[in-house]
Amino acid sequence: MGDWLVPALLMIITASTPLVFAAVGEVVVEKSGVLNLGVEGMMIVGAISAFAVGVTTGSATLAILSGAIGGVAMALIFGFLTLNLLANQVAAGLALTIFGLGFSALLGHGFVGKTFPGLPKLEIPWISEIPFIGPLLFSHDVLVYGSVIVVVSITYVINKTRFGLLIRAVGDNHDAAHLIGYSVNKIRMACILFGGAMAGLGGAYLSLAYTPFWAEGMTSGRGWIALALVVFASWKAWRAFLGAYLFGGITIIQLHTQGFGVDIAPEFLSMLPYLTTIVVLVLISRDSSQAKLSAPACLGKSFHASD
């Protein structure tokens, strides 16, 4: 049992990390009252930006940075369309995904068939060699540790800081926030760009560490899963983290059970992560008053100072 347990647990971490980034980024965006359905598009542009720079320069640091920048650039388009031009957020988000998938294919044209050595593991002498705990907790690349730090920081910023309060204020009542003198659009733009950076990092993790190569459409719907996780998490970063690990965990466990010859239809097993997520979603949102409290009241509504 021990021989496969550690690899299986490591696989869960790898499978969950891109989802964590994309989902907690979107938590912040939606907290500020903006619904950006373009996560998939931002992710895949992040993936190709990171990969292209990584292959060209050979630097993992620059590659990761470029992934985030790629996501931010996409988010900027979305922010401009929805905040400045007051475009419909759902339509703009969908367009962002479609555009991202096509644009990344164009950018990636010269990078098909190239490979990247992957991200270096940050290992601590002695400690990383402790059986079980060492490989599980102390031998990951910087993005895996980064995803945990991001979750902790977001939870802190949203709940404990003044800026977090502002984000929640523009998300829950943008008119009130505006009337007491805060720039709704500036705060929202900051959140949108942050969400773009996180989606970009999620994509960068796919093309740099998960499967270090470039292929068109390699995000394979992970951006949509991240969006679902935000609702599942009732707009809480730490719950989005748990949700991502639940989803990743069940995906990996079903592959292992197949290998052990457990006789369950693989189509059913492929469906299982989605099913579990829906069931948990239903369970935690049973209390409708609680659910209403957690959803930002202005989610998806455009704001204009003249209204």
Add this chain to the structure above:
Amino acid sequence: MISKKIILVALMSAVLAVSATSGQAADKKTKVGFVYVGPIGDFGWSHQHNVGRLAINNAFGDKIKTTYVESVPEGADAVRVITKLARSGHKLIFTTSFGYMNPTLKVAKRFPKVKFEHATGFKRSKNLATYSARFYEGRHVVGLIAGKMTKSNVIGYVASFPIPEVIRGINATFLAARSVNPKVRIKIIWVSTWFDPGKEADAAKALIAQGADIIMQHTDSPAPLQQAQKSKVWAVGQASNMVAFGPKAQLTSIMDDWNAYYIQRTKALLEGTWKSQNVWGGFKSGMVKMAPYNKAIPANVVAMAEKAKEGIFNGTVHPFAGPIKDQKGKIRVPAGQNADDGMLATMNFYVEGIDAKIPK
């Protein structure tokens, strides 16, 4: 699924854009059109068909003009794309995915003067031919190599969907591996997708964690091969030579090569000898090829693989030579006989010795 719809819309608009431009070039060259299910950059199935299209360009130069439309969804959109190609003066149209079968038939009826060729299907008419490749011949060769190269006696197989083509590949691999190594076992993980690099890599990882030291795949991305390289086990590439993704891991790759076929059919069109037919080509027709063998394979194993390949070429070796029993011990192919094409095309059982069940 929202995502699928969106991708569909995106593809439709892309498709319309491409086909609109292809309609404008009205010159005297004979036009040949291609419809691909994936992007030509998939490094697998569609990529190889596009290599075949380029081979036509090379062979005929100024006489032929080729166009292609990539990432065309199977179904109603395919009808639109194929019609557009037929209407814009293409004389020969290749549709290269199983799901284009009915759309191609429908359009072929409406354009009796245009010739159509559909890959991997079985519906034909006067102006609609079908063609496919016997990839299982390649699976036989890699099965032999795997049987000899495995130390753990476990072959890991990343599979897509339980359709006859995939099941045939698993059986061909296993029969060949068992024939040289009675201890060998095969572990199969279905990922229910043709293309999801992350999931394919995860399936390979799971197989390796469970003891497989050779990874085979019937999915389209190089992710399983790349994972094998990382985990220092062997692997076999799919559709094209994927050696760049696993220079140490790739034992060989089963490659699709449509070049000769596409050139031959275009030539027939130009000479007016084109006829509807059904071609299922293997090593002999050059449709299936093996990538160069890994240098780490001992000379005697390479010799054995080459001998099998030659035997299949000459017709003295058949990957499904009897006696073949299914998992219940029932004889499916009697001793002294080979499985016929009808049985191969509809294969829906695992052979005896495979310790798994076909998903129902």
